Amino acid sequence: MAAETFLLPNGQKIPMLGLGTWLSPPGKCAQTVKYAIEVGYRHIDAAWLYGNEMEVGEGVRKAIEEGIVKREDLFITTKLWNTFHEKDDVLPALKKSLENFGLSYVDLFLMHWPVACKNTGTFDIQLPFKDAVYYDHDFCETWKAMEECVDLGLVKSLGVSNFTSKQLQRIIDIARVKPTINQIEVTPLLNQKKLIAFCKEKDIYVTAYSPFGSPARPWRKDGEPVLNLQDPRLVGIGKQYNKNGAQVVLRYLIQLGTFPIPKSANPARIQENIDIFDFELSKEDMKVLDGFNKDFRCVHAEELMESNEYPFKDCEF
Numbered sequence: 001m002a003a004e005t006f007l008l009p010n011g012q013k014i015p016m017l018g019l020g021t022w023l024s025p026p027g028k029c030a031q032t033v034k035y036a037i038e039v040g041y042r043h044i045d046a047a048w049l050y051g052n053e054m055e056v057g058e059g060v061r062k063a064i065e066e067g068i069v070k071r072e073d074l075f076i077t078t079k080l081w082n083t084f085h086e087k088d089d090v091l092p093a094l095k096k097s098l099e100n101f102g103l104s105y106v107d108l109f110l111m112h113w114p115v116a117c118k119n120t121g122t123f124d125i126q127l128p129f130k131d132a133v134y135y136d137h138d139f140c141e142t143w144k145a146m147e148e149c150v151d152l153g154l155v156k157s158l159g160v161s162n163f164t165s166k167q168l169q170r171i172i173d174i175a176r177v178k179p180t181i182n183q184i185e186v187t188p189l190l191n192q193k194k195l196i197a198f199c200k201e202k203d204i205y206v207t208a209y210s211p212f213g214s215p216a217r218p219w220r221k222d223g224e225p226v227l228n229l230q231d232p233r234l235v236g237i238g239k240q241y242n243k244n245g246a247q248v249v250l251r252y253l254i255q256l257g258t259f260p261i262p263k264s265a266n267p268a269r270i271q272e273n274i275d276i277f278d279f280e281l282s283k284e285d286m287k288v289l290d291g292f293n294k295d296f297r298c299v300h301a302e303e304l305m306e307s308n309e310y311p312f313k314d315c316e317f
């Protein structure tokens with residue numbers, strides 16, 4: 001099954017469901033990406049930080065070489081990491097990502113976080129904020145350098161990730177190339193209705209990351225809420241449509257107006273995650289899912305809390 005597409009205000013088509021690639025297992029990631037394309041995925045979410053752009057690119061290129069898909073049918077995203085916010089670092093960082101992929105352009109280039117960090121050269125992909133040294137830097141300057149990447153034809157559109165409404169407004173105020181996407185965490189436990197509405201009002205759409213609450217995250221604390229995909233309410237709703245809890249969650253996120261990007265490296269789950277375009281949750285079901293909201297965030301990046309641009313302060317959206 002293929003994902004339905006959505007026409008963005010800039011004329012680009014975005015498949016409404018994509019494949020996440022953070023922690024996609026090394027050595028298996030290329031095969032996973034190619035498999036996802038074979039079963040209908042056309043939207044792949046990647047990032048320099050994930051350390052697997054080479055493997056993602058290999059999977060994409062193999063699918064193109066074998067005639068399964070054409071490059072122009074795919075929507076590939078990558079992200080500028082926090083250590084490359086200086087204006088002279090932006091284009092080289094993008095070029096590095098393109099070289100990693102073995103591709104001549106990406107469809108969407110996101111500023112991964114509004115927070116700039118010094119390049120200390122040490123990253124643990126699982127704990128990317130450990131030892132991060134943040135500093136004050138105007139992300140609007142970074143945005144200006146990203147716009148030049150569009151001018152050069154290396155990127156089709158630009159967006160941000162982990163930005164609050166206020167931060168987004170600062171970009172909107174100076175942008176020559178308007179942001180198309182804000183990629184943020186959205187789950188039934190954090191349904192982000194205010195931020196989604198703000199974005200929509202500005203013609204910006206939301207990609208929903210960690211749609212299952214990122215169960216593989218290593219820093220989960222005991223006692224924190226967990227999204228249980230076997231929750232009887234999810235399973236019960238799913239039964240009406242012959243779907244499971246995960247599919248109900250993804251469908252909920254689509255009906256909230258977002259584009260979820262679940263990560264899976266498991267063939268059966270990759271297939272079931274995209275098999276959500278042949279049913280619609282009723283108003284009553286949507287209300288039940290709204291009842292899961294606890295404004296609980298699983299990706300909190302608390303190491304960045306001291307930064308003036310830390311996006312997850314209380315009472316902000």
Ligand SMILES: NC(=O)C1=CN([C@@H]2O[C@H](COP(=O)(O)OP(=O)(O)OC[C@H]3O[C@@H](n4cnc5c(N)ncnc54)[C@H](OP(=O)(O)O)[C@@H]3O)[C@@H](O)[C@H]2O)C=CC1
Nearest residue numbers: 020021022209210211212213214216246262263264265266
């Ligand atoms: N912009 C940002 O700052 C961020 C972006 N992201 C992006 O969002 C993507 C998704 O988020 P992520 O944090 O990976 O977490 P998800 O919420 O997508 O959860 C992924 C986990 O759920 C499991 N899973 C996948 N499908 C199913 C299913 N149908 N039933 C049960 N379990 C399932 C996966 O296991 P298995 O592989 O074994 O199926 C994996 O352990 C990332 O990969 C990345 O691309 C994520 C975090 C932050």
Ligand SMILES: O=C1CO[C@H](CO)[C@@H](O)[C@@H]1O
Nearest residue numbers: 022047112126128299301
């Ligand atoms: O994209 C990402 C994947 O997950 C990481 C761990 O939470 C995040 O830090 C990062 O922003």
